[in-house]
Amino acid sequence: MSRTKNSIANSLFGIAGSLLSVVISFVVRFILIKTLGEEINGLHNLFQNITNVLLLMELGISSAMIIHLYEPVTTGDEEQMAGILSFYRTVYRYIALAFFLTSIVVSLFFLKHLVHTTLPFHQVQLYFQLFNLTFVLNYLTNYKRSLLFAAQKNRVSVFFNSVAELTFRIVQILSLLMFKAYLFFLILTIVEKLMSNLLCNRYIDRHYPFLRQTGQELASSKRQAIMTTVKSLMLNNVAGTVQQSSRSLLISMLLGNISIVGYYGNYQLIISVVELIYSQIGGALTSSFGSLAIEKDQQRLQAAYKKAAFVLNWLAAICCAGFLICVQDFIQLLFGEGSLLEFSSVLLLTFGLMLYLLNIPIISLQNALGLHHLDAYYMLLQAGLAVAFGYVGGLVFGMAGIFAGMILPLLWLTVIRKGMVVSAYALGMSHRSYLSFLSYESLKILLVSLVAYFMVSCLGLNLSFMTLIIKAFLVLIVGLTLPAFLSSRQTELAYVWKLLQHRLQKK
Template identity: 30%
Template sequence: MNKSRTKLSTYNSIFASVSQLLSLLVSFASRTIFIKVLGEHYLGLNGLFMNILNLVSFAELGIGAAITYSLYEPIAKKNESAILGLMQLYRRVYHAIAGIVLVIGLLITPFLKFLINGSTQNVGNIYIAFILFLLNTVFSYLWNYKRSIFFANQEGYINSLNTLVFQVGAQIIQIIFLFVYPSYYLYLIIQLLLTVFSNLQISKLADKKYPFLKSKKKVGVPSKVIDYIKRNVIGMVSSKLGGIVVNGTDNILLSVGLGLGTVGIYSNYTLILNGMNSVINQGISAVTASIGNMQVTENKEKQKIIFYKYSHLSSLIGIFISVGLSSFFSPFISLWVGKNYLLTPITTWTIVLGFFVAELRQANINFTNAYGLYWEQRKKPIFESIVNLFFSVIFLFYMHLGIKAVILGTLLSNLLVNLWWEPFIVIRFGINGKLKEYFKYYFAQLFFGVIIFTVSQYISSQFSVDYFWLHIVITIGLLVVSTLLFDYIVSKFLPECVEGYSAIRGVLKRIRGRL
């Protein structure tokens, strides 16, 4: 990995993570005011609408990722004509998608009441609220496509800054109006307007930085590239469907089975989880373009070394966050929104387990995206979504496991399908490694990781959630010990090509080198 690529990767990762963390902190403030002013049922309705629109977004089909991947080569070769052709194609496709999403959303609107268990009188007119939610999604497609050129050119920090400014701005304005004029509709209108302004701004930045994008000249895309995009899109259709079923149906199932109140309680936990995921993924995924560049410029042995170093760093971040969650989830929720919003210890443990197992997938997911291996994995998400939905429904409606039902459904789809299928694709079609050495390393991560965060939760549970500051001290101690222990033990199971690699030593060495 050359110096320029490494520098851009590091810069994008740090900037993206910091931006997402700042946005998350403001989100907590906004959520706190939202709960105090509007209540848990509006919170549940918000979560339900988000899941419904995740389902509707299936119309995107993964086209954006496929076109972004196709931009890597012309950007590297500075082929402005080819870039312009792809961006014009991107624009036409995304405008069509915006229309499709609008139509599907309007068709769903009359049936919203059937997705809510119980009365909706205490949440106002759900149809007006949903249409505002829908328009926010529709408008995001109209100019959002221009973000892709920044990602493909390893300039993700520009997107991160834009997102930070407008998201934080929207949340601050929403907080003010929740105090002055507490209206859910106004809350959604502010969100809609800031989405439009954000995308207009990123569009202007793209035109300014890449003036050739303003050209009215119609540029065709070679049939070879179109065929390649179609192939990847076909491969990503199932991936998109699988992702939507796995990540976009939990609130819908809980709303149908248990009601908006339960969705509201669970959404406080998912806000934290999604926030952590966003911080991690923004940082880790920011190097995806650099990985794509590496595929073109480095040999397979170097690619394999980078893959395992990347995997180890991802798992180390995963165990760090998992220990923090297992130790600090309950004290934080108790202080933040009150003990009435606490879930049971076993449910909390299940949430953390699901989070950790999902984080162990990150290297495989990002290498799949960077290498464009969508066609090779086209069947996997179908089985993943079937397993997830089947077990979630069984656990929720027949075994009555409550919130644990949807968590276990996702967990089992990861363990029964993704655990072996994703690394098979990356190792066979990407880095040309050996599955045996990978699984030796993976199961070491899983086994020792689960033991470490389980022990951490047990230690933390010995003290009342009322002792908040004591829990901070305990959690810090557990984070330091657990991370060092995990790095020391699991690094011994790495393949020979990276034998003895320590992510912590690597980071400390880089920091010392900058001082």
């Protein structure tokens, strides 16, 4: 129950922080477009995707550290905790230097081939360097946060993130309105990240005073074990980042000017909201799975996985239906009709979102147990196929072809193959059992989306913010009731009711 409480608390804090971040991000993007124009918006979105590729040099070190911190945190081994974090700090200093130098090389020799803009190129280079400086300084100040995740205190990290984000995003908005300068916007982003990390580090130093002692050396065997974990994580991270970032790059290369990337970026921002919320829940699950795995009880771990997946997939049904039904109205009301994508692209983005959300429980389990070696090379294959299929699809069918081409390898190699391999290794589930569970969960999400879509279509509502609220309410009703009806024979539903009754009785 303590793990469940921690997971719920971390998830709730994470969701609250994510929702706050989402609201602020939309306001900031709206002000950014209105004050600086679509060109800067597209440039900002492209910088994010280029930087995502550069972040591959992190190699998965942070995830590896968390995996190897679970045991010393559980057993209270202060010496090993201090040694791991000291090693982490040293590695991150080298990564920060490598990232800084690489960003300079990209700025000098490659940026001009990726950016098509009317802005002076030296100005674009300056913006790019400032954008990347945020990540350089983050590497130098962020390493202690891993201890909070391993100790199931993710909520502390979220709290300090939210405080810094709320403060500096408000200042960013004021800066855009007063000065209309992208330069000041980027500088404030740097300060925001630094403040968040410094506040978090102060909390950690106060609650874990042994970390301030010097001279803790990590045993060479432990360093080797961490680097072994890193190798598999690196391949997975490379695959994921290439696939995620290549969408914007392919759109920019194949479909025209930088403004089109910005149009896609508006949709991606909404998708990122859902992914951000799920990343908080997934992080809480990873901590719980990692702590539970120390007990080496496979049957109990399988039960925990199924319960978590059941709850998350229920939420996924609401999110996917909400995106499909509300996103076009939201984009049109906020950014104008000229920013809309074709419905075929929206449909494919919804399906891709569904696949991403279905993966969260199994990926959380893989992260917790460090099982990335099971499919590392298949993830590289997936990334290569996604880029190739996306490129061909883009040449033939445009933006919808890019999305469709990149979804196929994800469905085959992550949703199906990764799930079967990890569930068999970690949970002892047969491939047939896993696919049966996954298929039924997917069917529920698809049915909720289809039923909600046809219900809303029959109403024939006109475009307005009130209409958007009505549609969202209908999605919520269908999303809450239909999965409950379809899950009446699943044992996980009884767990949800029991958990709700426990919370109500406590109140």
